[in-house]
Amino acid sequence: MRHVRHTVAAAIAVLACIAAPPASAAPPSGHTDLVITTPNQIFELDQHLRIPFSGAQVSFTYEVTVFSDALGVVQGTGDGLVSLTGAAGGAVPVTVSGKMSGSPAKPRAQVNLLFAGPISLLGQDGVGSGGVKLGCTPPLVPDPNAPQLDCSGRAHLCASARGVGHACASAPATVTIATVGGDWTIGLDLATDGTGNVTGTAHVTLVSTDTLDFQVSGKYSAKTDSSTLKFSGVGAAAKSAKLSLKGWAPDTGSGARGVLKFKIAGQTGSINYSPPAPPPVVMPY
Secondary structure (H helix, E strand, O other): OHHHHHHHHHHHHHHHHOOOOOOOOOOOOEEEEEEEOOOOOEEEEEEEEEEEEEOOOEEEEEEEEEEEOOOOEEEEEEEEEEEEOOOEEEEEEEEEEEEEEEOOOOEEEEEEEEEEEEEEEOOEEEEEEEEEEEEEEOOOOOOOOOOEEEEEEEEEEEEEEOOOEEEEEEEEEEEEEEEEEEOEEEEEEEEEOOOOEEEEEEEEEOOOOOEEEEEEEEEEEOOOOEEEEEEEEEOOHHHHOEEEEEEEEOOOOOOOEEEEEEEEOOEEEEEEEOOOOOOOOOOOO
């Protein structure tokens, strides 16, 4: 009886080995959506801020809108009230610049608020200039339901007026900036000719509705049943957005294969797609 059991077990193992192979990925053709989710979600800055800073001799209050785009460029405009205690004060326009960097898991931002305009110095008409440079990183304990960046830096103000002179002061600055984002999508429209050359387009869409367009070229290998794709940015995407897919085979029931690398919204990351390991064969006793 023991011999019979061993024979049955061996037969099952052989059948497991010669089971039908996974479905072929086949050459790329038609439309495919790649949905990129956690931990590679993309977030962008997006908030209207009222930012007060104050020090021993200087105070600032900025009312600005801060946002970033699909290239990671930080922009915005607003107004500011600035003052040097007992010396200078006025309302000035504020412009915002900067950039996003880091990775989806650890995004960073540099946010610069700059102003220049007419203000009063000791009762005389003068000009003022200055601003604040903020370095922004995720909080030590991020809130997944309210993503944000904590920013800190130093604000400075200088004022001058003819016949009066020149005065400067600075103060520490901190602020929290909210972000918007989540899953993002790469829409692929591809075709493969008889020699394995792949051509087509790709369209990246973020939660903010920001989009980026790419031309796609590449090669399909029947031997590995996979494709390597090159993405060339079109329009805005030509500046600093990047995508690549190597060894790519879409999910045909056994899981996708390949390596996706990207730089989107200033954030760099990669995803190694690999099919799940087959379940272990349970041997009867």
